[in-house]
Every structure is written in structure tokens, then in C-alpha cells.
Amino acid sequence: MEAQTTTRFPNLPAMVFLAILLSLRASSAAAISSDTINNGGNITDGETLVSAGGSFTLGFFSPSGVPAKRYLGIWFTASPDAICWVANRDTPLSNTTSGALVIGTTGILHLLDGSGQAAWSSNTTRSTPAMAQLLDTGNLVVREQSSGSDSILWQSFDHPSNTLLAGMRLGKNPQTGAEWSLTSWRAPNDPSPGDCRRVMDTKGLPDCVSWQGNVKKYRTGPWNGLWFSGVPEMASYSELFSNLVIVRADEIAYIFNATADAPFSRLVLSEVGVLQRLAWDPASRVWNTFAQAPRDVCDDYAMCGAFGLCNVNTASTLFCSCVAGFSPVNAAQWSMRESEGGCRRNVPLECGNGTTTDGFMVVKGVKLPDTDNTTVDMSATLDECRARCFTNCSCVAYAAADIRAGGGAGSGCVMWMNYIVDVRYVDKGQDLYVRLAKSEFAKEKRMGVARIVLPILASLLALTAAVLYIIWICRLRGQRRSNNMQKKEILGYLNTSNELGDENLELPFVSFGDIITATNNFSEANMLGQGGFGKVYKGMLDENKEVAIKRLGQGSGQGAEEFRNEVVLIAKLQHRNLVRLLGCCIHGDEKLLIYEYLPNKSLDSFIFDAASKKVLDWPTRFKIIKGISRGLLYLHRDSRLTIIHRDLKPSNILLDADMSPKISDFGMARIFGGNQHEANTNRVVGTYGYMSPEYAMDGAFSVKSDTYSFGVILLEIISGSKISLTHITDFPNLLAYAWSLWKEGKAMNLVDSSFVGSCSPNEAFRCIHIGLLCVQDNPNSRPLMSSVVFMLENETIALSVPKQPVYLSQRYFEAQETGENTSSSMNNMSMTVLEAR
Known part of the structure; x- marks a missing residue:
């Protein structure tokens, strides 16, 4: 400065x-x-x-x-x-x-x-x-x-002082020599410049280096186009920060920028040379540590010397080893854990007079060596890089400079001359090609055979011991045979569909006796609720794990297909906004499902209850809306299967302790094949008001059917009113009321008075707009859930004008959730075998 x-x-x-x-x-x-x-x-x-x-x-x-x-x-x-x-x-x-x-x-x-x-x-x-x-x-x-x-x-x-903020540069101007670097404080209460510096090393590839005085203490590894090769965890917080390295004639610099929703962040160089990435948590008003460097002993610069490899995950207390084809320079020092002397070749290279029989051995998953002694050509391919290194007797290793191209192999060329230093194993590390004499490859091949044979011999010894163990374990099988047969009965009962393939389900089986104990013999005091499907009980399984147990009633209408859907689908789906299945049980005519226990029950118990709705302020409601949309997006696009829920409604949205939503009740769900976009059924199942018009009237359903249900739920969350809208007699339902307010330019009148004080008008208006887009009559006019998620997350994206939704007759919304089959007509169109739930 x-x-x-x-x-x-x-x-x-x-x-x-x-x-x-x-x-x-x-x-x-x-x-x-x-x-x-x-x-x-x-x-x-x-x-x-x-x-x-x-x-x-x-x-x-x-x-x-x-x-x-x-x-x-x-x-x-x-x-x-x-x-x-x-x-x-x-x-x-x-x-x-x-x-x-x-x-x-x-x-x-x-x-x-x-x-x-x-x-x-x-x-x-x-x-x-x-x-x-x-x-x-x-x-x-x-x-x-x-x-x-x-x-x-x-x-x-x-x-800069000791802190790098978003938008600041860490680097230098090669033309003028100007440098942007961090210098530590001398002490926590002394801002004067300390001994530690953080600079951008511009020799070879860009590399961030920490110095203490004149001693190089740590380096990130060179920039590979996505992250510094020794810091692959940079990719794990890409949603919060974007990282960029600028390479121009007048500037070589590292910059990070925060995304719109990211908290305050800073990179701070401490008095002892530790660099920390800190992020501000406004709720607890503390700075949380996202990452720091050095992280461990292998981050110490040149820990293992030239041609040494550091591995912090080794079972040995000696973290250092030599690259294959090399041995410690001083074996006695290495045995004393003093490995800075590095390694030397076992066999000299056979390079000279323009000819060579040398080869290259790949060392996978490493932070690339210090590039001070390299030549770099970003335009070369990896094959060209190998050829150049092969003809240069000083070249001891090469690697791709940029991992983003080259069909996964990378592009660009960086070649190390005479030695490599400061190499360690890291997750998502790069491939380093090290030059060895031809004879070393024969040794490596023999070692490879030994590495195969020795484990086989060890396995045979272990197998002998296992036979004795199996004899003993067989005695226990008789005791478990009845349980296994019951589990096979469940698997046969599920009759896994073709869409799921022949994969074995890792099906958790819970005995009926354990369920009886967990629910205190299905005590009324343990009952959480009931519906057309049966009753739900709270229970306590092993290790004091709270669970919710759904006991399907024999007359619930949820038969073999629905039970199979619940078990197979939820067992195969893993998402933070989907309820988690912990087990199942069949005992005679009893069919039971065991779920994770969610203390706040279902969404409808909050938004439609005059007292409870006050608990949900606007930020919480908006979080719930976005969570439901992400869960649906996972079902429609991001899971291995394309799944249509077909019965999405507030009572099927459960809330955990943090009021995060989880979609439940997959009994009516359908699976689509890879090229399937819609289907028809004569057995229309679902809940009136939440079924899309094409599904209710024609039995046609697709991912857009769930979009319609989501739109209804979104408007219910905003208004605090049920779809039936029984308290406003001038309109047949909530959709008609919302559309009327929209056309009159009074959309914000739809907002429930219980959270007006915490409401963000822009966010609420945008949600109403999105809700009306989702409930449009024509399925092709409704957005996909991927578009819905994008519209909810990005306020600057312009939205299309919604079209008037269809208003189904009032009598259909007054139908009770009985599970009875009904048949009616609507606008002279037959509704075949409707099942209201």
C-alpha cells in the first residue's frame, strides 16, 4: 500500500x-x-x-x-x-x-x-x-x-490488507509489476504487516501461494479451468461463489464473486499463515468457516520432497511415498519421518541422441506439482503434449493444463523439467504422467501380478475361516426363515413393474410384533390422524427412533397396486422434499408402512386453521412453496424414473421440525417410461379440486397434471383458503375468485391477512402469477416444473400472461374423501369411474 x-x-x-x-x-x-x-x-x-x-x-x-x-x-x-x-x-x-x-x-x-x-x-x-x-x-x-x-x-x-472480498483481485500485472496480494496482521490486535503473504504465482500456470518470510509454506496447485487442482472442494460451494482466474497480458489474477443469495463472504489470511473462507450467518450473527488451508500435513509445501507423493489417508503414520520407479534419497531419514530429501530414480532414463525407449506412467488423482519449472502451451492437445515431452530429455512429467475439454482427458500442455515437487493425493485430482525408463514398466507389471495373486491367497485363507463361520450361521437361519419367507411374500406382493427393472429392492422389513410394541398395541393415544386410507400412529422403534406408522384399512380403497407404489417408489427416491420410507410390513390382511416422523404434521393443518396459520409467516410459506416445487421437479425430471404423483394436495405435504415440506402418499403415483409423455386411464383417482380438467374429465394425465395441482396448492398457501372457498358465496371456488381479482388488478387482495405484516409484495404477487399459469385449462399452456422452479428462484425473469382457468362445478369440490366410486357428467362430458379420496 x-x-x-x-x-x-x-x-x-x-x-x-x-x-x-x-x-x-x-x-x-x-x-x-x-x-x-x-x-x-x-x-x-x-x-x-x-x-x-x-x-x-x-x-x-x-x-x-x-x-x-x-x-x-x-x-x-x-x-x-x-x-x-x-x-x-x-x-x-x-x-x-x-x-x-x-x-x-x-x-x-x-x-x-x-x-x-x-x-x-x-x-x-x-x-x-x-x-x-x-x-x-x-x-x-x-x-x-x-x-x-x-x-x-x-x-x-x-x-489489500489481510482480507480478500468478492470482486477483489489476487494477482499481478506482468507488464507493470503491480501486485495485489494479502499480508497478514502481525498479531490479532496489531494490524501492522506480519510475516505471512498470499500471492499469485504467475510462473507456469496461475497458482496461489502462501509465504512466511522467504519460505514457501503452501500452494493451491495450478488453476485447471474449474478450480485450483489441490482445492477440488471449490466446486462444492459453487452455488454460493463463482471462481475465476483471469489471464491477460496486463493481468493474471484470481477473483471470486458471490451469487445473489449468498451470504457475506471473505478470505482472511491469519497471523500464522492460515487462509480461511468465512461466511456470515445473519441468524446466529457468527462467521462460519467454509474452508481453510493448509488443511493437513500433506498441504505443507514439498512435504515429501522431489518425486515424493503425500497421502493423508494412508493407514501408516508415514504420509510420504515415492512415485513408482523412485526410492528415498535417504532411507534412514524416511524411517525417522524426515522425508524432505525426496526420492531419486531407480533406473536412469534412456534418453539421448534423439532416441529414447522411455515411457510414461500415470499417477491418478493428485494435485499437480509446482509449475515454476514448467513450459505451458494452452493450445496443444494431450497427445501432442506427450510427444513433446517424449522428445525432450529434460521433461520428466506432463499433464493437461485445462480439464474442461479433450473429451474428459483435458487439453493444453504443461511439462515439468528435471523434477516435480509438492504432489499429494486429493479428491477429484488430476492425472500426472511421469517419465520412467522402459525397464521400470516390466517391474511394474510383475508388481501388478503380485498385487493380484497375494489378495487371492489371502482370500482363500479367509474363505477357510468363513466356512467354519457359515456352519455356525446356518443354525440361525432356521430361526430367521419365517421372517425371510414373509419378506419374500412382500416382494412378491409388490410385483415390481417393468419400469423399475429387475433391480433388487433394499427393502427394510419390520416385524408386526415390533410395530405392536412401538405403537403400544395401536393405542388411541399414539394415533396421529386418520383418513380414507386408514390410520397413522406415532411409534418408537429401536434406538429411540420416532416413526410414523400408516396402518392401511381393509376398506380404505388402497389395495395391492397402491401399496406397491408406496413401497417401491419411496424406497427408490431420495430427496430432501420427499418423505422417507423406513420400512414396511404385511401380516395377514394387515398392510403397514413405516415413515420418518415429522412433528409438524401436514400443511393443511396450518394454512386452513385460524390459529395455526399465524405460525407460517411469509418467508416460511415461500420456503414451503419452493420446497414443494423442487420435490416435484425431482419426481418429474431429476430422479431415475419419471413419476406422476396424481394426488398432490396440502394434506399430502408434510412438514418437518424446520417447516421444510416433504411430499408424501405415493399410492396413486404412476411411472412413465423414457419416451412416454402422457397416459390415459378409465380409473380416475385423486381429490376433487386438485385434479386437472383433462384428468378429471378424460382420464388423461401427464407431468402437467401435477403442475395443475401445484398451482392450486400455491394459491391456497397464499390465500389461506381451501379450493372449495365455502366462505365466499359469490364464486364457485378459489380459482374463480383468484382470477376475478387478477382481472381487476387486485391480485394482492388474495393474500391471507395472517401474514401481511411479513409479506414481500413482489414475491407474493409473483407467486399468484405463477399459480395462475399452473392452473390454465390447456396442459400445453402450463409450465413444466423446471420452469416453475426457475421462475420462483429468479425474480427478474418475465412471466407470460395467464389464461382464464376452468371452473369445475361447485358440487364436485364438496365431495367427501370417502374412497367411493362415483359417475357424473360435466359440460355434457362423461366422467368415467371417478374415485374421490
Whole structure:
């Protein structure tokens, strides 16, 4: 950071300066706005600049326990202890003098103390008036004050302290030598520059390196197009942060940017050289650690020396080994866990006079070596890279520079000359091709045979022991035979459909006796609820696991096909917004399903109950809406099977302890084949009001049928009213009422008064709009659930104009959930064998 220290305020006699300093506080109010210091203005100790969005604050502070020293810095407004930039790191002000930040007429920022000395200055000189502004990114910028000028004369982002924020650069300008790097604090309460630095190494491929003094301590591994090769976990938080490495003639730099919904994040270099990625949790008001480096002993630079490999997951306490074809330089030191000396070749290379019989052995899943001693060609293919290394006797290894192309093999060429160093195994690591003499491959082949034969011999010995064990275990089989036969009966009863293939289900079997014990013999005190399908009981299975047990009634109408659907589908589906099946049981005529216990029961018990609906504020309702949409998207597109639920309604949406929704009751679900888009049935099942018109009248169903049901539920969540809308007599149902309000431009009148205070008008209006799109008459007009999820997650996406939905006759919505077969007509169209539930 450029600074002028312990120098007199430029171009002002001491007496004049003191007079100006005395007037600073009186004039500052006129010279600054909340985030800006205008030309000639200032802020003094005790005053602050706050960015327009309120995210960052600039002002004076004293580190914890050091009140005698004052610094000018920038911090997170929500977390004042999280200092992300310090101006006068080397020259703190005394707390007995009044500090001031002034912007001069030439555009220079001066940090002044009460004696007329400049503790720090920016290095910008401009003849035109300038102003300083704190942006909502945490960047303090100096720009021309002329109207509309975006020309930045100076910015704090070009002079980092120990923190990298979103949008900042870590790198250098190869043309000018300018560098953007992090320097640690000397101590937790001392912002002066410490011994640790974080820089971008631009030799070879871009690589972030940590130094302590003149000692290289850690490197991320080179950038491979998606992440730094030694930090594959960067991909795991791609939903929160995007990572970018810029490579241009005037700039080689790493930048991360936060997504729209991501929390505040910062990369901080600690006093001991540990780099941490921290994310702010506004609920608990703490900084959570997402990642840190170094992570373990294998992250220590050159831990295993040249041609050494470090593996932190080895069972041995010796983490280092040599690349195949190499041995420790000093075996005695390696036995004492001193492996820095590295490894040397067992057999010299056979390269010279333009000919060679050498070959390359692949080392899989590693962080690529230090690229200081490499040549790089991003335009070459991997095959071309091999050929070039083969003809260069100094080349000892090569690898792909970019893993994004080349049909999975990668593209670009990086070749190491003479040695490789700092290699370790990592998840999602890259392939490194190491040069070996031809004779080494024969040894490797013999070793490969040994690696095959020895496990076989060990297996034979284990098999002998296993025979004795099997003799004993067979005695237990008789005791379990009855249970196994019952389990086979269940599997035969399920009669797995062709869509599911011949795969074996990992079906959890629970004995009827265990269920009797868990439910206290189906005690009324354990009953959670009941419906047309039967009753649901709360129970306690082994290890104090709370479960919900559905006992299907013999007259429930949920027969063999529905029971099979429940077991097979839920057992094969895994998603956070689908209920989880824990087991099942058949005992005589009894059919029972065991689910995870969800303490908040079903959605309808909240949104339609006058007292309980107040528990669901708008953020919670919006979370539920998005969760249901994601669950449906998984059923329709993201699971291995394409599944139509056919009976989606609030009573089939269960809520866990965090009010996260889980779709349940798959008894009526249907599976589509790979090329199937719709189907017809003469047995229409479902619940009136939630069935789409084409399904209710013609028996035609598709993924758009579930979209219709989702639209109805969405409008019910917004309005707090059932689809039947019995409390408003002027409209046949909720869809008619919602459409009327929409056409009159009064859509927000649909919002339930119980959560108006917490409601986001834009989000609620958008949900109403999406709900009306989902309940359109023509299935082709309704959006797919993938589009619904996208529309809910992205407020800037324009929505199409909905068409008027069909209003089914009032009498159909008043039908009870009895499971009885009915037959009716609607608009002169026959409804064949309707089953209301």
C-alpha cells in the first residue's frame, strides 16, 4: 500500500493547517454524504461513511485491548470486529489526537493527526476535483467529481490488507509489476504487516501461494479451468461463489464473486499463515468457516520432497511415498519421518541422441506439482503434449493444463523439467504422467501380478475361516426363515413393474410384533390422524427412533397396486422434499408402512386453521412453496424414473421440525417410461379440486397434471383458503375468485391477512402469477416444473400472461374423501369411474 508517513501536510504551512484542522468537524457535515466525501471534505474520528446498501462502514477504530492506537479501516457493518481493510497499518494515530480523513483538491486522500502530520496518503494526483465513495462491495474509491464520471483514480481494492472480498483481485500485472496480494496482521490486535503473504504465482500456470518470510509454506496447485487442482472442494460451494482466474497480458489474477443469495463472504489470511473462507450467518450473527488451508500435513509445501507423493489417508503414520520407479534419497531419514530429501530414480532414463525407449506412467488423482519449472502451451492437445515431452530429455512429467475439454482427458500442455515437487493425493485430482525408463514398466507389471495373486491367497485363507463361520450361521437361519419367507411374500406382493427393472429392492422389513410394541398395541393415544386410507400412529422403534406408522384399512380403497407404489417408489427416491420410507410390513390382511416422523404434521393443518396459520409467516410459506416445487421437479425430471404423483394436495405435504415440506402418499403415483409423455386411464383417482380438467374429465394425465395441482396448492398457501372457498358465496371456488381479482388488478387482495405484516409484495404477487399459469385449462399452456422452479428462484425473469382457468362445478369440490366410486357428467362430458379420496 502506498503511503507517506510522518511528513508534513503537503503545501500548507503548519499554522494554516492547524486552523483548518480545527474547523474540520464543523465543516464535515456539509462536505460528506452517508457514503461520500466530496472535494475538500473530510470525516473525523467518531464519524463514519456507510455504503449505500449498509453493508460496509469506514471509520476509525482501535484493536481489542489497544485503545491507545487508532486506525482508519473498513469493516462489515453487521460485524464491526471483521476489519477487511486498514489504511495506516504501520502508522497508528494516538488516541489523544483527533484524526481526520481529508480529500485534497488534487484528489489525494490524507489521513491526518492533530499535529499536522500525514499518517497515510493515497498516491493519486489529479488537477480536477475528486470525491471519495465507499461502495457496497467494501471498496473505497476516489473518482472525478464531475457529473456522470466513472473514472476511478484510486481504490482500496488495489491495496489489500489481510482480507480478500468478492470482486477483489489476487494477482499481478506482468507488464507493470503491480501486485495485489494479502499480508497478514502481525498479531490479532496489531494490524501492522506480519510475516505471512498470499500471492499469485504467475510462473507456469496461475497458482496461489502462501509465504512466511522467504519460505514457501503452501500452494493451491495450478488453476485447471474449474478450480485450483489441490482445492477440488471449490466446486462444492459453487452455488454460493463463482471462481475465476483471469489471464491477460496486463493481468493474471484470481477473483471470486458471490451469487445473489449468498451470504457475506471473505478470505482472511491469519497471523500464522492460515487462509480461511468465512461466511456470515445473519441468524446466529457468527462467521462460519467454509474452508481453510493448509488443511493437513500433506498441504505443507514439498512435504515429501522431489518425486515424493503425500497421502493423508494412508493407514501408516508415514504420509510420504515415492512415485513408482523412485526410492528415498535417504532411507534412514524416511524411517525417522524426515522425508524432505525426496526420492531419486531407480533406473536412469534412456534418453539421448534423439532416441529414447522411455515411457510414461500415470499417477491418478493428485494435485499437480509446482509449475515454476514448467513450459505451458494452452493450445496443444494431450497427445501432442506427450510427444513433446517424449522428445525432450529434460521433461520428466506432463499433464493437461485445462480439464474442461479433450473429451474428459483435458487439453493444453504443461511439462515439468528435471523434477516435480509438492504432489499429494486429493479428491477429484488430476492425472500426472511421469517419465520412467522402459525397464521400470516390466517391474511394474510383475508388481501388478503380485498385487493380484497375494489378495487371492489371502482370500482363500479367509474363505477357510468363513466356512467354519457359515456352519455356525446356518443354525440361525432356521430361526430367521419365517421372517425371510414373509419378506419374500412382500416382494412378491409388490410385483415390481417393468419400469423399475429387475433391480433388487433394499427393502427394510419390520416385524408386526415390533410395530405392536412401538405403537403400544395401536393405542388411541399414539394415533396421529386418520383418513380414507386408514390410520397413522406415532411409534418408537429401536434406538429411540420416532416413526410414523400408516396402518392401511381393509376398506380404505388402497389395495395391492397402491401399496406397491408406496413401497417401491419411496424406497427408490431420495430427496430432501420427499418423505422417507423406513420400512414396511404385511401380516395377514394387515398392510403397514413405516415413515420418518415429522412433528409438524401436514400443511393443511396450518394454512386452513385460524390459529395455526399465524405460525407460517411469509418467508416460511415461500420456503414451503419452493420446497414443494423442487420435490416435484425431482419426481418429474431429476430422479431415475419419471413419476406422476396424481394426488398432490396440502394434506399430502408434510412438514418437518424446520417447516421444510416433504411430499408424501405415493399410492396413486404412476411411472412413465423414457419416451412416454402422457397416459390415459378409465380409473380416475385423486381429490376433487386438485385434479386437472383433462384428468378429471378424460382420464388423461401427464407431468402437467401435477403442475395443475401445484398451482392450486400455491394459491391456497397464499390465500389461506381451501379450493372449495365455502366462505365466499359469490364464486364457485378459489380459482374463480383468484382470477376475478387478477382481472381487476387486485391480485394482492388474495393474500391471507395472517401474514401481511411479513409479506414481500413482489414475491407474493409473483407467486399468484405463477399459480395462475399452473392452473390454465390447456396442459400445453402450463409450465413444466423446471420452469416453475426457475421462475420462483429468479425474480427478474418475465412471466407470460395467464389464461382464464376452468371452473369445475361447485358440487364436485364438496365431495367427501370417502374412497367411493362415483359417475357424473360435466359440460355434457362423461366422467368415467371417478374415485374421490
